[in-house]
Amino acid sequence: EAGVAQSPRYKIIEKRQSVAFWCNPISGHATLYWYQQILGQGPKLLIQFQNNGVVDDSQLPKDRFSAERLKGVDSTLKIQPAKLEDSAVYLCASSATGTSFFGPGTRLTVL
Amino acid sequence: AQSVSQHNHHVILSEAASLELGCNYSYGGTVNLFWYVQYPGQHLQLLLKYFSGDPLVKGIKGFEAEFIKSKFSFNLRKPSVQWSDTAEYFCAVNADYNTDKLIFGTGTRLQVFP
Numbered sequence: 556e557a558g559v560a561q562s563p564r565y566k567i568i569e570k571r572q573s574v575a576f577w578c579n580p581i582s583g584h585a586t587l588y589w590y591q592q593i594l595g596q597g598p599k600l601l602i603q604f605q606n607n608g609v610v611d612d613s614q615l616p617k618d619r620f621s622a623e624r625l626k627g628v629d630s631t632l633k634i635q636p637a638k639l640e641d642s643a644v645y646l647c648a649s650s651a652t653g654t655s656f657f658g659p660g661t662r663l664t665v666l
Numbered sequence: 667a668q669s670v671s672q673h674n675h676h677v678i679l680s681e682a683a684s685l686e687l688g689c690n691y692s693y694g695g696t697v698n699l700f701w702y703v704q705y706p707g708q709h710l711q712l713l714l715k716y717f718s719g720d721p722l723v724k725g726i727k728g729f730e731a732e733f734i735k736s737k738f739s740f741n742l743r744k745p746s747v748q749w750s751d752t753a754e755y756f757c758a759v760n761a762d763y764n765t766d767k768l769i770f771g772t773g774t775r776l777q778v779f780p
Contacts, residue, residue, distance in 0.1 A: 558709075586766060597670070597756050597770030598710075610765055646710070650766040653698060653717065657710040 557581065559658035561647050567664045573635035576661045579628070580649030586610075588655065589622055589632050590646040598646055604630060637665045668693045670759050672771035679747050679778050687742040687774050689731075689757030698760040699740040700768065701731055705753045713755070716740065727751070752778045 560579040568574050580587045585606050590598035601620065603611040607627040615622070619638070624630040634641055644660040673688045691697065701713040714725025721733040731742045740757060754775050758768040 588767065595772070597758075597772050598768070599770070600767050603765055603767055605765075611767060653760070653766055654700075654712060654715060655766055655768060656712070657702075659709040 559647055559649055559656055561645075561658040561661055563661055564659060565662050565664075567666065568637055569666050570639055571636040573633065574637055574663060575631055575633045576645050576647075576663075578630045578632070578647030578658060580630075580647070581651070581656055584649035584651045584656075585627070586650045587624060587630050588648045588650070589630070590648065590657075592644040592646055592660070594643070601632070601645075634663075637663075639665050641665050668759065668761050668769050670757055670769050670771040672755075672757055672774050674774045675772070676775045677777070679776070681749055681778055681780050682746050683778075685742070685744040685747045685751070685776070687755055687757075687776070689740045689742065689771060691738050691740070691757075691759045691761075691769075693738075693759065693761040695761060696763070699731075699733060700758040700760070701725065701729070701740075701742050702756045702758060702770075703753050704756070704773075710756070713742070747776075747778045749778050749780050752776060 587604045589601045592598040602615045604624040622632045642665045646660045647658045648655040669692045671690045699716040702710045703713045716723045716733045724730045754773045756773045757771040
């Protein structure tokens, strides 16, 4: 069974630039999550989708972050404009029966 | 607010030593509990989980964890660590049955020396 796919694996941008991350969940998983993991901390939920609808985006900084899952399968997370404090690993996860499976993450460095 | 505490931030052991990593959570209701591991250069992988039943759960690679409801704890154990166990370990809690979203601890970095 293929796991959660994410791209790119690494991204370096300057502050105020925009960036987008892509995620393809495990086939058949209706629930998709984006987590942010800052160095030295555990992952923190940014947004959760159930199929193509948002379930929880209470922790998403909506002034600069946006996410979509238009067809209920893959998802895109965008940051515009990026700030220095957005430097982190962005993890995508999917779940089906109570257990979340994580992708390799995208390591974002904002200079 | 719900939170997860991992008191050991960095643990250094020699091979064959026993391991116990602490995890405490702050939620009084029913919870699902997880330990994830992140080996160097790899993604988060599920080590073990507790949903219900026997509070002593066994996971992959000889790891086990015990859920003690009265102590709000879910400590991870392994009787004899190997160099290949060097990794970061994260405890996570799901306390919302409407979703599977997780609240993570800050992680424990384990270094095992031969």
